[in-house]
Every structure is written in C-alpha cells, then in structure tokens.
Amino acid sequence: MGSVKMGMLGSGFVVSYFHLPALMEIPKAEVVAIGSRRQAPVEELARRFGVKKTYYGDRYLERLCTDPEIDTVFICLPNFLHLEATLRAAENGKNVICEKPLGRNAEEAKAMLDAVERYGVLHGYAEDQVFSPQITRVKGMIDSGALGKVFWVRTREAHFGPHSDWFWNPELSGGGSLLDMGCHSVEVARYFIGDEPVEVMGWGATLVHTAKTRAEDNSLAVVRYQGGQIGQSENSWAAHGGLDLRYEVYGSEGAAFIDTTRDTGIRVFTVAPEEKVGYVVEKAEVGRGWMYPIWREHELYGYLHELQHFVDAFSQGKMPRETYRDGYIVNKILDAAYKSMKSGRWEKI
16 A cells, blocks of 8 residues: 655645644655745745645646546645535546535535545545544444433634634635534534434624624534534633633433543643744733643644544545545535525525
8 A cells, every 4th residue: 555645725824733743653654745825934844844845826626636646636625626626636637635614605505525426535524523533532432322212422622713814704715613613513413412403593693803704703503413413512702811622521321521622631831922922722812921832733623543544544545534525514504504504494404
C-alpha cells in the first residue's frame, strides 16, 4: 500500500494549526502541494511544512486539481468554493476530502455527492469531532451497552465569532452559527444516537453582532430521531471566554459528560506581555489572566485521528467512515432547522 499524495486547497487558520500539523505525523500522507488564491500565506505554509509545490492566483484551483502527482484533493476553502472544488477534483479523477460543512445547503451538498459518485472517486467528509479521542471513547461505551439506550444527546459549541471575514456574510458562508457550528453538533449527536433523524425544530437570532452580520449569531436545533431520541444542539458566535465545547449523553443505564476545552488538566495564570505568552488555544480572546491550554489541539479535537483514518482508507482503495453522504445528511438536517426558524414548527428532514 503506497502513500496518499495530497493537494491541500486552503491556507487559513485550521489548515495552518490543525490539518497540516496532523498530516506531518502520518507516515503514509504526503502533502505534494498547497493551493489558495493569495500567494503569501501559501508560500509561508509551504516553507514552514516543507511542501514542494505551491499554486496561487486566479487558476490555482484548476492547476492543483490537474497536477498528475496528486491523487487526493483536500478541500479546506471557504464554504462557497466547496462545490466548485469538488467538481474540479472529481472530474480529474482525484479522490476528495472536504472540510465541514459539505455545502452551504443540501442542494449544493447533493450536487457534490452526485459528482463524486458519478466519477467513481473516494470521498471523505472531514467532521473532526466524531474522531476526537473523547468522543470515540464515549461512543465505544455506548456501543458496549454501558449507558443503556441513549435517549438524549446535548451538544454545545460557543465562542465570540469566526476567524475570517467571509464567515459573517451568509451569501458566502451559507448561514451563521447554526451552519458553522451546528454541523459539528448535529453530527456528533447523530453519531452517538445511531438512528435516522426525522424532524427538527430550529431557532436562531442575531443578538450581539448586529452591526457585523445578518446571519444568526446564536442558534438552537432540536432533532427528533426515528426511535424518539432527541439531539439538542446549542451554538453561539457571541459567547465570551474562548472556545466552549461540551457534550452530554443520557442513557437508560448511565450518562457521559465531555468538556473538551475547560477540563483540560492544565490551568495557567499569567500577567506577562502577550508577545511572551504567544498562541495558547483556539479562539482565546486574551493572552493574560486565567487560561486553559490544550495539549496537542490537533489531536484532541480529532483532526489527527480523522486524517489518519482517511489516509488509511484511501491507501487501501476503501471508503472512509465519514463520506460525502454523511455531509449531505447534515446539510439536510440544517436546512430543515433553518426552515423551522421561519415557520416556528417542527419540519421534516
């Protein structure tokens, strides 16, 4: 089994801090090229991670997707480019991995799914949280029956807003906190519950960032499953205090609680200048006072295990555990939640 020769599309924060550091630790992963519109960040990442090829400018997408040395394209671009990038990669016979959310809506996601199936390429949906060691451990306990029958999953993701400007424009991003964070939350709940989602009640409003966006900066989705189970997703772009990731699982014979970003085992207090403190953790608002550093963020959040799984599967010519079909289901759930926001009723998925 040979290595997976990957072309990375994107040069943002998640690529720089999570994806590329993870790929550097995977023996069978070879990052052949990095491509994005802007030259400076692409060349900086290539220098930092020892990547030999760079593509930038107006034709970066076409050039990377037609590179004969690349067999897998990893799409980490803004949401509005996911469809075009998937089509370009698939029509050139490249296997694809796409960062969450798959599409801005279910229509885009379905077009992407249709394309990868039509061209017969392998495809992975990069939902890192279902590969987190904490999530995986609890899922194992659920599968063994340690919690009994799971009937309620509550998930929460919150911080004070995204890294990049395009997130705040719903035409480019597809939505606000519900799409950006809810795609994580509903997929983790679906993973734990293991049943078909049938209907959803959604709520969302712009409560804080009214001068910055028309998208919802706070949202809630309650998903009902075929067996009557409930998945509850809370999401906020307006919560101070840094990234907040929590999960609660309730079963007939037990319960599980995960606090990824507060219960880290490390607490630091400092009044040193921020330039001495440096990077501490994703979405940290300040570099002084109490902080909760995370050991190996790219591993704890699931990126390392996710990409190891994709590389192992692709190197064997197999579909991974999370595919474009899973991403399409997530988009369908979120589309129904947005519809419910307007109707005020439960909406079918």
